Amino acid sequence: MSENTPKKPRPSLTEGPIAKTLILFSLPILLGNVLQTLNGSINAIWIGKYLGEGALAATSNANIIMFFLISSIFGIAMAAVIMIGQNLGAQKVEEAKKVVGTSTVFFLILSIIVALFGLIFSSAILGWMNTPSDVKELADTYTRIIFAGVPFIFGFNLIMAILRGSGDAKTPFYFLLLSAVLDIVLNPLLIQGMGPFPRMGIAGSAVASFVAQLISFVLLIVYLYQKKYFLRITKKDVPLLRINWMIIRTLIQKGLPMGLNMVVVSLSNLILIHLVNSYGSESTAAFGVAMQISSYVQMPALAIGGAVTSMAAQNIGAGKWDRVNRITWTGVGVNVLMTGLIVALLHLFNREVVSIFLPTEGKAIAIGVHINNLILWSFIIFGIFNVVAGVVRSAGSVVFPLIVAFIALLLVRIPLATVLANIYGFDVIWWSFPVSFSVAATLNLLYYRFGNWKKARMIPNKA
Known part of the structure; x- marks a missing residue:
């Protein structure tokens, strides 16, 4: 050519x-x-x-x-x-x-x-x-x-x-x-x-x-x-x-916290599975199905978060901070609409969707439907903090979102699910999802509004 x-x-x-x-x-x-x-x-x-x-x-x-x-x-x-x-x-x-x-x-x-x-x-x-x-x-x-x-x-x-x-x-x-x-x-x-x-x-x-x-x-x-x-x-x-060691150092210093974020999520899920297992195989099966369904529910939020990160990064490089702010709130709005629509449809056909994965006999379907009723709507909140965290990361501020994930998933969700479930019952495990997502969204929004993330630097002065 x-x-x-x-x-x-x-x-x-x-x-x-x-x-x-x-x-x-x-x-x-x-x-x-x-x-x-x-x-x-x-x-x-x-x-x-x-x-x-x-x-x-x-x-x-x-x-x-x-x-x-x-x-x-x-x-x-x-x-x-x-x-x-x-x-x-x-x-x-x-x-x-x-x-x-x-x-x-x-x-x-x-x-x-x-x-x-x-x-x-x-x-x-x-x-x-x-x-x-x-x-x-x-x-x-x-x-x-x-x-x-x-x-x-x-x-x-x-x-x-x-x-x-x-x-x-x-x-x-x-x-x-x-x-x-x-x-x-x-x-x-x-x-x-x-x-x-x-x-x-x-x-x-x-x-x-x-x-x-x-x-x-x-x-x-x-x-x-x-x-x-x-x-x-x-x-x-x-x-x-x-x-180029300066670039390598940046890739590792900025990339490691983002990778650890996935590890924190995985660790939280492993601990929850261990906890749910103690309630019997039907609860475990129902929880597994609910997590399978939620993995699809959160996909729009993850996609929008990835798109917002790329868009914000280019605009930060161009010095267009007003556009970065509009990208953030547009991302939040699009996430609420897309995730909200999926959640609404799943609530309408909750039992039918759960029944695809589980046998009709037994209690697992009823448990799965109940879990979905309590946790699915919270993925709208998940999308909000995921979008805001994506914008913050695009500036080079990658440690704070990791700290937020650690606090919300390991210091809020797990103690809530383990300690309070013994006092107030099984449902506390599922309420730990909206509570932890709300904590994460609040902390990320506060940091976005009042934090110094705009002063973070992703690109070394010399490369």
Whole structure:
């Protein structure tokens, strides 16, 4: 392709109508989140159908490992999104390219180290997790293949972060769609062995995910170079593929608190599950279904939060603080409308939705309906604090949102659910959701209004 070929228009989040831009930018992120969740659910169905409960238990253990791996890079990828966004907002394309170059080298080195560590110590990690002995061999087989694909998983996530930081949310969605379709189609073919495909059992499921991620990753790179994406590394940019310690330090210092935020959420959920287990299997089943439903309810808030972070970062870089404020409140309003609509629909069809997941006999359905009645509306509040926290983070103030999450989820929700549930009963566990979300929203709003987050710095003075 000739160098004179017109380049793909550079997306900008610093101009245009805010509400329209926010909705159009968040929609692909939302669809991508739904797609990834459905992908995991469908793969679990294939494994359960063809290989049984043992194989499903094996993959569940592997998925826990993968969640922590993704959590570990999530924060660093988000830091890259914000650094790139602020630089582009300030019209510093070369500085943004420095972030891309250093992030590429850093993620490559990190992914190779993680992959080798996992391949060598996979069995030991599963043993430390108390993986049941009857499924440990299956889990080890599955986990090793997943670890082998870590460089492609990390690389794919980095490129998606770079694209979103530059204002492009559509391209990541298209290639997430490609990856999901390949994964879903290849899973039964390689598990069972159909046509020319060998019968590989549980290894087939892992290989399907590996191949889907590899193909999507390679094609995404090819696509970006064919379209002459403006942040691609060209021949003259090769010197940027190096470790810039100032950028690395920023990625880690700003990224680690954002990654730890996911760990706090996971820890809170693990403690709650442990608590709910003491009330019997029907309560546990109902809680599991309620959490599955709530994972879909919170997706709009997460998508809007991600979109707001990218938009605010570019506008902070451009010095458009009035627009940043309008982005914040537009994000809050859009979240209330979208999440509120989903919550209203679920309340109307609460029993019908819960019945999809649970057998009609027993008390679990009634418990699940009751849990939803108490917690679903609180995800509107969750969306408010998530949007405000996203804006605060986009300025480089990443520690305060982590402190808020720690206070709300571990110092408010867990003591409320554990101590007061013994006094006032089972329902206190579910009321801990709106109470903790309200605490988080209040603290984040107070910090947004009165805190010094605007003085935070994401980009080093020299890079």
